[in-house]
Amino acid sequence: MVEEKKDSKTRLQKITIKALKATIKGVIFYGIYFVLSMFLAPISEVVPGFQQTIEIFVIVYIFLMIIGELTSGTIFQHFFNTAKALFVILYLIFSLEGGIMSMTFQNVNLVVDLRLFLMIAILLSLLGVAKSVLKAVNFLNGKAEHQHF
Amino acid sequence: MKIPIRMIGIATTVLWIFLIAFFVSAVYSVKDVRFNLGEPQTDITPNNKILFSLPVTIDNKGYYNIGSFNVTTEISDEEGFTITRGSTFIPIIEKGREITTTHNMMIDVNDLLQNSQDYLFNDTELEIHETIGMKLAEVIPVQASTNLSMPWGAPLYNFTLGEIEYTTFNLTHMRATIPISFENHAFFDLTGNIQIYMYNGTNILLGEGQTIIEAPQHASYQGYVELDVSIMGISESGYFEVYFLTPFFNFGPLVISYG
Numbered sequence: 141m142v143e144e145k146k147d148s149k150t151r152l153q154k155i156t157i158k159a160l161k162a163t164i165k166g167v168i169f170y171g172i173y174f175v176l177s178m179f180l181a182p183i184s185e186v187v188p189g190f191q192q193t194i195e196i197f198v199i200v201y202i203f204l205m206i207i208g209e210l211t212s213g214t215i216f217q218h219f220f221n222t223a224k225a226l227f228v229i230l231y232l233i234f235s236l237e238g239g240i241m242s243m244t245f246q247n248v249n250l251v252v253d254l255r256l257f258l259m260i261a262i263l264l265s266l267l268g269v270a271k272s273v274l275k276a277v278n279f280l281n282g283k284a285e286h287q288h289f
Numbered sequence: 290m291k292i293p294i295r296m297i298g299i300a301t302t303v304l305w306i307f308l309i310a311f312f313v314s315a316v317y318s319v320k321d322v323r324f325n326l327g328e329p330q331t332d333i334t335p336n337n338k339i340l341f342s343l344p345v346t347i348d349n350k351g352y353y354n355i356g357s358f359n360v361t362t363e364i365s366d367e368e369g370f371t372i373t374r375g376s377t378f379i380p381i382i383e384k385g386r387e388i389t390t391t392h393n394m395m396i397d398v399n400d401l402l403q404n405s406q407d408y409l410f411n412d413t414e415l416e417i418h419e420t421i422g423m424k425l426a427e428v429i430p431v432q433a434s435t436n437l438s439m440p441w442g443a444p445l446y447n448f449t450l451g452e453i454e455y456t457t458f459n460l461t462h463m464r465a466t467i468p469i470s471f472e473n474h475a476f477f478d479l480t481g482n483i484q485i486y487m488y489n490g491t492n493i494l495l496g497e498g499q500t501i502i503e504a505p506q507h508a509s510y511q512g513y514v515e516l517d518v519s520i521m522g523i524s525e526s527g528y529f530e531v532y533f534l535t536p537f538f539n540f541g542p543l544v545i546s547y548g
Contacts, residue, residue, distance in 0.1 A: 252430070
């Protein structure tokens with residue numbers, strides 16, 4: 141009975157730490173976004189929908205990050221981290237229109253070629269996917285070893 | 290296994306920070322770049338072409354150099370025929386520097402007339418396709434383009450030959466006076482020579498004459514040409530062949546019938 145109570149206390153402590161960690165990570169990430177958004181304000185004034193595009197990205201990213209943190213210590217954490225990296229790739233491809241962004245305001249047609257930026261971002265995200273896969277393999281390996289001994 | 294994974298994580302994070310910081314600062318620094326287009330000027334080149342000059346000033350107060358700055362102007366008519374094309378290229382504009390350059394375009398009116406004579410006699414609209422391109426921080430290509438229209442004023446707008454007045458010259462010839470009028474709607478002063486050949490109804494040349502014209506821009510011209518014509522050949526109807534010889538263009542024959 142005492143051991144069961146101690147176990148549930150430890151579990152609650154673990155969940156609290158995870159939640160706290162997730163909250164801190166989310167706040168830091170949002171803080172970074174908040175600072176960067178000030179620098180990107182000139183674009184938001186010119187490009188309609190830019191602010192919303194960034195906001196949706198930040199919301200989904202923070203959501204996946206919090207879920208990943210809450211599920212840390214399980215295999216699901218690696219699933220969510222992989223999903224997060226894949227989400228970054230797909231979102232960048234769609235939101236940057238394949239790297240060549242074209243917009244028209246008044247009578248001026250503006251074309252920005254972000255293919256180089258997109259390519260580097262995709263490579264970094266793929267590195268993130270690889271890291272998550274390696275982590276998952278490592279996690280399963282560790283678990284198997286733990287069970288074996 | 291844990292160390293390589295951690296190293297990948299650190300490397301990825303560092304590269305992401307570097308990429309985002311670079312991108313954001315490159316975009317942010319655009320607000321400190323100023324472009325100024327001066328008053329367009331027109332001039333005449335020694336080989337009698339019309340030269341458009343547009344002073345362009347770029348003040349790069351951003352954090353990075355601007356590479357491959359390029360201004361291209363293409364002037365075409367309403368049917369899409371390209372009249373002229375001008376391009377100005379600056380390989381690099383270093384940060385903190387201000388550069389002033391002149392974007393030049395030349396129009397050869399003779400080339401213009403090969404496409405259509407209407408440019409001489411009718412006002413029209415010319416299409417201008419303006420493109421400005423550059424590489425922000427020398428790596429992010431950006432291009433802005435716009436279409437404008439520019440009025441083209443005909444140098445010989447409403448060109449007409451008036452009623453012929455005959456006066457006796459000698460026993461065999463009469464002096465024909467032909468009034469000439471037109472409005473110079475062009476942005477340049479028109480000077481030159483008009484030659485007129487007068488033919489009767491049976492295509493026989495009766496006489497020829499010429500006059501010097503001087504028509505300032507946006508002014509109307511009224512003058513006349515005198516021709517000595519054979520009395521025997523004069524008929525009720527016929528036609529004139531008119532030739533224009535100016536520093537900007539040579540054109541003819543313009544056939545105008547009379548009678």
